Amino acid sequence: MNAEIFDCDVLVIGGGGAGAMAAIWATKEGKQVALVEKGVFGKAGCTVMGAFSMCAALGYADPADTPRRHFEDTIRGGKFINRQDLVDLYTREAPDRVMELVSYGAHFDLENGKLHQAMMEGHSLPRACHYDRRTGPMIMGTLARQVRKTSAVRVFEEVVIIDIKMNPAGSHYAIGFRWADTKFIVFQAKAIVVTTGGGAQIYKNNTTSLDNTGDGISLMFEAGVELADIEFVQFYPTTVCSPKLPGLGPTATAFLRLRTGARLYNARGENFMDQEMPGWRFQATRDRLSQAIYREIAEGRGTPNGGVYLDITHLPLETIRKEYEIGNYYKKLLSIGVDISWRPIETKVSAHFFMGGARVNERGETNIPGLFAGGEAVSGYHGANRLGGNALSEILVSGSRAGQHAAIFAGSRKGQGEREWLNGHHRSWEQKILKWQGRKSGLRPITGKREIQEIMWDSAGVVRDGAKIEKGLGLLAALKEEAGTHLAVTPGKKFNREILDAFELNHMIRISTLILKAAGARRESRGAHYRLDFPFPDNKEWLANIVLQKSGEDVSLRTEKVLFPHMMPEE
Structure with a gap:
């Protein structure tokens, strides 16, 4: 059976937020784009699951906020092993990418006519833009509509890429499999952008979509791409355990955790986080909180459903109504039979996000010419721990960069495909x-x-x-x-x-x-x-990134010391 063959300038693999931005920015350079999505474009992936926050230093909530301040928070949150050149780029460009979304028709919650910005853990100032508790679906819907507006993008749905072949002399190839009818499609492109997200589905407890299985990172590794920081997997500290909250998503409890007065109790009724870290609500980043909760459960102090209690029942009813009025959160919970004014929520730790992935430069280029990447499939932006709200804005920056520079690269290529090989x-x-x-x-x-x-x-x-x-x-x-x-x-x-x-x-x-x-x-x-067995940081030896690359049938592993062009490590 011969495969269908599709020629394009730029092939974008992955149709989430980063992939949509890559496609949009590639067309700005006048290129023809194929965007391949394993599921249904605009509905699949993890961008659409983003609940609340997208951070950018717009300075609306506090004029003292600047990209530099956002940069410093991100580097500290990443424990100083982020790529500082990438973080500097991200924090400077994030405000423009947010406003680009607005120009496409995105709707955000407003305050005095400007985007409302909320506080998130690990950030020193409020900079989280949001729309109800549907920020991710709103962003993905906006980007999907923008992609559909242009005839320069052909969207392939329910197609999974199963192989990539990079050709130094001409066009590059990717083999697609349309699982709806078991047909093969071979894509021929002058540049390829991988924006397939992470792979938290490798863990039994996770917050991600079922298609988040690490495909793109795996394909890039097989193609010879260098990976970095792959050992850093973020665990979300308070995902829903009991009762179920249909329609609100696994991370809905974050809104409880980050508002005034929330407490975390173990099965013994001990307020363990206040004991361990007073003022933890915005100071404790997700890594620190996840480890504390995991320890309570591992040491036998977990709740009947294997979690801990997130509790606001000690607060006056009027306070609860006021604090949780954003997005009608309290009313939504009541509508599904959950009254948080008298019932605690059991929460557990779940795999959430990959900090590691392909090593890329500011243009989204990997070490393989013509192969670009963006979004959760890349490393460098988040270091050892991602701050809440940084993912949705980072995918806009890294996706647009990868798409733009893939298109520029494609403009320099004139190679033709090997039809016999393609068939x-x-x-x-x-x-x-x-x-x-x-x-x-x-x-x-x-x-x-x-x-x-x-x-x-x-x-x-x-x-x-x-x-x-x-x-x-x-x-x-x-x-x-x-x-x-x-x-x-x-x-x-x-x-x-x-x-x-x-x-x-x-x-x-x-x-x-x-x-x-x-x-x-x-x-x-x-x-x-x-x-x-190594419970403390070792800045002398391990202010370094671990780099993995395919070597024959084996894996080569090396370390590279982190560079500090903008901010030195703190004790």
């Missing part, structure tokens, strides 16, 4: 699928995925140590071998989700292995990476 290379993947479907029994992809989630939660979760890491690597190696010889997929050519699961399983094994290798190498605790 034939997908056949090895076609044969692999037939082999999977030919097995009547074996490892089901969903079973393998669940095994990974258990392995990673135990070996590379909130708290790690050398023994757990080594055990996890052994279990992943065994699972990789089993998947290579015994993976079995249900026959069927229409909307066969198991084929997609099989592709994702292999990415998840690869990404999980890389995380464990990097976590084993970093013999200290920093930000979201906490090791019981």
Whole structure:
């Protein structure tokens, strides 16, 4: 079966916020763009799941706020291993990208005619722009409409990219698989932008969409791209455990946590965060809070559903109504039968965000010419821990940069595709699928995925140590071998989700292995990476980034000292 072939100047892989911005900015350079989304464009991915905050130093809430102030907060939050050139770029350009959204028709909550800006943990001043508790869906809807307005972008939905081939002499290629009808599409492009997000689905407790399986980072690694900071996985400290809050998302409890008077109790009724860190509400970043909550649960002080209590029942009813009036939050909870004025919420820790990914420069370029990346698929912007509200604005900056410079790069390329290769290379993947479907029994992809989630939660979760890491690597190696010889997929050519699961399983094994290798190498605790056997930061040895790259069938690992062009580390 011959594959469909599609030619374009720029191929954008991933249709979330970063991908949409990349496509928009590539068209500003007059280029033809193919945007490939594994799900439904505008509905899939993690941008649409963003609940509340998008930070930028607009200075509306406090004129003292500046990009420099935002930069300093971000570097401190990242424990000084961020790429300072990238953070400087991000904090300077974020205000313009927010206003670009407004020019596209984005709606934000206003105060005195200007964007209202709220306080978030780890920030020294209020700079979080928001729209109700639907900031992410609003942003994604705005960007999707903008993309649809231009004929220069062709959107491919329900297509997963399964292979990338970079060609130094001419065009680059990517093999796509449309899982709705099991058809192959080979994309030929002069430049490729990867904006596929992170991979928190490798953990059994997570806040992300089901398609957040590390595909793009895995594909880039296989193509020879250098990865950095992959050991740093952010865990969200207070995701919903009980009761369920339908329609409000897993991170809905953040609004309780960040308002006046909220307390965290363990099962013994101990207000453990006030004891550990008075004034923790805006001072305790997500890494610190997650580790404290995890410790309460691990030491036997967790609630019946395996969490801790987030409680505001001690506050007067009028205070609760006033504090939670933004987005009619209190009324929404009442509408689903949850009255937070008398009932605490049980919350737990869940995997949330990858700080690591492809190493890129200010233009979004990787070490492979013609291959660019942006959004959660890249490293450098957030260091060892991301501040709340920085993700939604960072994807705008890094996505626009990657798209613009990919288009400029494409303008310098004149190579033609190898039609024979284009028509034939997908056949090895076609044969692999037939082999999977030919097995009547074996490892089901969903079973393998669940095994990974258990392995990673135990070996590379909130708290790690050398023994757990080594055990996890052994279990992943065994699972990789089993998947290579015994993976079995249900026959069927229409909307066969198991084929997609099989592709994702292999990415998840690869990404999980890389995380464990990097976590084993970093013999200290920093930000979201906490090791019981090395419980303290080691600035003498580990103000450094761990860089991973494919080397034959193995992985090369090296460290590079962090540069400090704008701000020196603090004691």
